[in-house]
Amino acid sequence: MSTDLRLHGTVKKMRMVFDNAVCFFIMAPMSQNLRTSLYDEHVSLKARMAPFGGWEMPILYRGIIQEHVHTRERVSVFDICHMGEFELTGRTAEADLEKLLTQSVVKIPEGGCGYGYLLNENGGVLDDLICYRFADEKFWLVVNASTAQNDSLWIKSHLSSATQFRDISNDTAKLDIQGPRARMEIEKALGIKLPDLEYYHFTPFAFDGIDCVLSRTGYTGEFGYELYLPVQHAVSVWRRLLAPGAILPAGLGARDTLRVEMGFPLYGHELSEKNTPAGAARGKFIDLSKDFIGCDPVRRAMQDESTRRLVGLQLEGRMAARPDDSVFDGEREVGKVTSGLFSPSLNVAVALAYVERACSDAGRKLAVISREKKLPVEIVKLPFYKKGTARQN
Secondary structure, three states: OOOOOOOOOOOEEEEEEEOOEEEEEEEOOHHHOEEOOOHHHHHHOOOEEEEEOOEEEEEEOOOHHHHHHHHHHOOEEEEOOOOEEEEEEOOOHHHHHHHHEOOOOOOOOOOEEEEEEEEOOOOOEEEEEEEEEEEOOEEEEEEOOOOHHHHHHHHHOOOOOOOEEEEOHHHEEEEEEEOOOHHHHHHHHHOOOOOOOOOOEEEEEEEOOEEEEEEOOOOOOOOEEEEEEEHHHHHHHHHHHHOOOOOEEOOHHHHHHHHHHOOOOOEOOOEOOOOOOHHHHOOOOOOOOOOOOOHHHHHHHHHOOOOOEEEEEEEOOOOOOOOOOEEEEOOEEEEEEEEEEEEOOOOEEEEEEEEOHHHOOOOOEEEEEEOOEEEEEEEEOOOOOOOOOOOOO
């Protein structure tokens, strides 16, 4: 699941360089953006705030590289309260979701999660999201922040009369606690024993009278949890997690470097309404044995040799490529960069790019033209960072 960087309305691009990590954020006047219930907490911690997905969000506290490394080696907590949560219930909820989503909903077990795409009739990606199955007739969808309103309208317009839809976003806070020490440090900070969870599973549970949902999906590549809880408890739980000093806050700048190292797509960069998910998914997260909205264009794109594929590019130095930089095979342009930054874990610049299928094999030598410089690159197999602990028991 990705955090959306798009904003509605008039925007301008602003380059922000922190700790030699380069991130690009879509900026808009602060007055136009919403705030999570943890906004004052971030300000008190002297976080660098910036508009992000229609919200004022913490981009960094101590520094992107420090926060990135702390997540990889220990554990960090991210405020993800800006994302949207929808609840769908009823005897027709599963069938409706099968038509709306690319992944096989019927194969998601109770207590399981499934990543996939919400498409329009042309196969363009409206959003990438995670579907949670609570029971035969109860589901959650966790969606990106700036697409949430449009997602809601689209989903409701395609539901059967027997399916009930409820937007629970305003009542739900979401904290992502990520890192190899996540379990032990959460248990110490909150004085609780966490339930055992397999990867891409979840469970409702309660502590100190607070009803929560705990899941393990992860956006960093590291072991960790997503904690959904009533919004009125967000501040107290946030403070309790930080109090012992082992769990440190991390901003969305580190979240971006972490997800690029894992090769995870971001809506508005690797995914958009202009393209099907065929090039990004390469058959994953798409069940072509069923009919879903946009399935025919996706099938055609999967078979079309001209469909560009999403690949990982490793550069030779620390200079990062930028989104929209052109990728060349010799003198011929064969693709475009979608995300580029310095990788703190690998100590080298990396990028995600769509390139022609004939040029998409690992080991292929290409070049990126960035800031009028020709940067040699090599296609490498994703993820860039291969030591993530996300799947450990």
